[in-house]
Amino acid sequence: MEPYLQSGSSSVNTSLHRAKPLARIIKSQRSPNWPTQPTRDLPPKQVCDELFAIYLRTTETIYRVLHVPSFQRVYNDIWTANSEPNMAFIMMLKLVLAIGAMLYDDKVSMRADAVRWVFEAQTWLSSPVFKSKLGIQYLQISILLLLARELVDVGSELVWISAGTVYRTAVYIGLHKDPSQLPGMTTLETEMRRRIWNTILELSLQTSMESGGPPFISLDDFNTVPPSNLDDEQLLDADPIASADHAYTHTSIAIALRKVLPARLAVLMFLNNVNSNGTYEETLRIDSDLRASHKLLRRTLQAYTSRTDSCPSQFTLQAVEFIMQRYITCLHLPFFASALKNPVYAFSRKAVVDSSLKIWSMACPNSGGNSCPSSEVDLARMCRCTAGFFRMYTFHGATFLAAELRMRIQEDEDDLDAMPLSLHNIVDEAADWYLRCIQAGETGIKGYLLLRLIGACMDAERNHVERSEFPALLVEALENAAQVCIPVLEALAGCEEPSLGATGMEGNGMEGFDFQFSPEFTEDWDMLMSREFSVDTTGVFDAFVS
Template identity: 80%
Template sequence: MHRAKPLARIIKSQRSPAWPTPPTRDLPPKHVCDDLVAAYLRTMETLYRVLHVPSFQHAYDNMWKGKSESNMAFVMMLKLVLAIGAMIYDDKVCMRADAVRWVFEAQTWLSSPLFKSKLGIQYLQISILLLIARELVDVGSELVWISAGAVYRAAVYVGLHKDPSQLPSTTALETEMRRRIWNTILELSLQMSMGSGGPPFISSDDFNTAPPSNLDDEQLLEADPIARADHVYTHTSIAIALRKTLPARLAVLRFLNDVNSSGTYEETLRIDSDLRAAHKLLRRTLHAYTSHTSSSPSQFTLQAVEFIMQRYVTCLHLPFFAPALKNPVYAYSRKATVDSSLKIWNMAYPNASESSRRPSETDFVRMCMCTAGFFRMYTFHGSTFLAAELRMRIQEDEGDLDALPSSLNNIVDDAANWYLRCMKAGETGMKGYVLLRLVGAWIDAESHHVDNSDLPALLVGAAEDAAQVCIPILEALAGCEEPRPGAAGMEGSGMEEFDFQFSPEFTEDWDMLMSGTFSLDDAGVFDAFVS
């Protein structure tokens, strides 16, 4: 860790331009921009509606044709779209530095003290794209919950919390874009509340804006468009379907994050029942889209929706997961956490034997592997919960270990390999890989009935081996021509004088949501891995 932290700082400093970063009109070649825009439109835009795609595409085409110089607001919007698309452009995220620069430019542009004159739908579109880009590109991703609150208040300031039907006559495009933008802000408020552990700060009593209408983007150019039937899939159907589950998901976050929450197990079970009912209705809706219409959601969209819903199940039962490993009263939470984690993991890391394509060739797998924030964070969490379950089953000496799903039997090695791919794609932290290798050593020792007195040496060896794997990757990302002597191991790396007390620096890039499962007890052992 003593060697890895400076390397991580070097990598991040090399990616980050000087602040402030004046906005420019510089763009990659058109064919590259086309690919990045397409990557954004087929992924995040299908979940969180931000753009009116025909209007955006028209302005984009005119920009390349040189008919007129695009205003800087559109250029900033485009660069954020490019930044998000760049994160799934290739397995190694070769355009990460460009994506970081584009985010910095947009942040600089939005930071102008004359922002009041910019307030409007386009300002909110750029603000939303900036939130998404900061999280996925990892530009202050741990603080986006704070910025999401500012975007929410800006939307209220311009009246998006009031349904357009209460406003003077507006066009169909204006009406639906206001509803879409408000709906997306609600979704991001929930998502970032989950990631930060902070309250969502929204209530159904604070707004009366209706969900978006079931209309395709092209219909919004008509004078008086007629919404499609509920079972007909349109560009907005996913946003509408998710909106119906919002009360159940909001209840989960209030239960977990509000200071006045009861936190009782009875309340957990009641919320779980409501969440599963909402999830069941959502699945029926998605099934109708795929069964009865010529147009249907993409594989990415279906997987992302399921990932989101499964994560709420995991979050709800997580507080009782570690106690459930010792107390059968919470057995349902243990099963719910394991089942949802398996579904999350199998989507993010599909078994090669079950897929005709390599995992890296799907948009969703790349989203979980190459980006920061929501998708990668909860993929890692899912793998560690499964590792805890595997260790517990071995400790319980169940006789049917061979009958376990292959994804559970191989979870530690698969998760460690996945994490290395994350690092090669640009992740600068190695603590996740070290943890997985420590857990793997612990499970191996447990399965072979190793004496407890030999366990410390095994764990130290596993940590050393993990460092030997990770440090060269970080050195390559940092551009070191030659590894420093002893950098791959402990000798000469400063580890012999390292203070193993947890300092703020040590934990600054460690997601503390994991502390409930992997906290240390008085004996210095992980509470989720002891009986």
């Protein structure tokens, strides 16, 4: 492809020159000035109520942060009482609203508001005079800020670093020690300390997986037990009795995930610690432990869903399964490329494909049907509209399935009839899904370009096109993909003329931008060309291992 692109006869360079400043315009329009001074301004009550409800039925069910009755009481007072809550509560509320805003509608119409609220909370939390603030509420705000930064995409790539700070802050104020060792605590104080510590452990694992960095936690470094199986209202009682393990409460999911934390931590230490041996035998041993824990977790969730009085929501069940499937995928991913050609690693190939299929079916349940239904479920919207964990691994899962499909095409076309139906059109469906991500506010287009290139490559192989013709076909696919993305970015940027002209730069409000290749951009694109868009299957895989 490179000679075609450098010859100047292709429109790809023009499109890519244009996409970068368009992305900058979009991001600059969303981002307020730094520092952004915190204010007490809030949306109308009806909007706040809806955003708060979205947060409670999604993020809070997995990552317990709030004592909901106490938070709800102060929240209600904002609209009914004359007294104003302190700024710490306002920051907590704005972060809750920011998370809810990302799932408010399918176009994320409140994204700019969400970004501003995150900026305000970051400014408030960055105050140099914070020693007096260290406590449970400070940690709650810090955790909500981590979640909001990732989902809203405000420095989301650095959340692993910030998660380490939150972990050490929690240790500094003693959350790693079980509160039973600390005298004079109420039930509410005891259980909130356990809940917050539990959530910090969960986020430490999640950010380790996303960043590829060590989790920096050990099971020997704390003795805080999991939260008790109590509903939030019970924490206000003097001596509440915890429900049985099979009874579902507001804390049951957090407890269930804590039980499988050792198996998940073993996966991350095996993958991300520098002294890990990385052998296949160790992979299979860890896989056995992980699957045993996963089986126990599924039984626990099934027991909850069999009850008629109270049970977890569809989002909660799907999110837990999504998380567990991603651990399976991560564990076997180092051997997936080899498994495509070496039957010794066939188990890893099957594990990655099976887990990726499950992830894709949850993230895009309407693939092949209505592309953006009004009834889009919460998890599917989170995978499409937010940044971070859920969308990242939806995209990765689709690319692993694309690599599997391509290998099957190369191995034996007669075998295609035996494939799962969801695998047949995975590349087109994934590209359509990624385009909807862009329409919802994602500014990066390389994922869409990559998927269209993979699709073009597979079509050429199906039709037995000569290898010498591949570069021209791939460049044409790249041009077509860019022409699809650019108008979407122009619309997001508010350009008056969304169509590409001869120069692609007139009348679009971008005259002040330098469209020359920067060394950084050229290096980035050359690496993408040489690795991600390689015709070899392992090259496609390498793009998402690196």
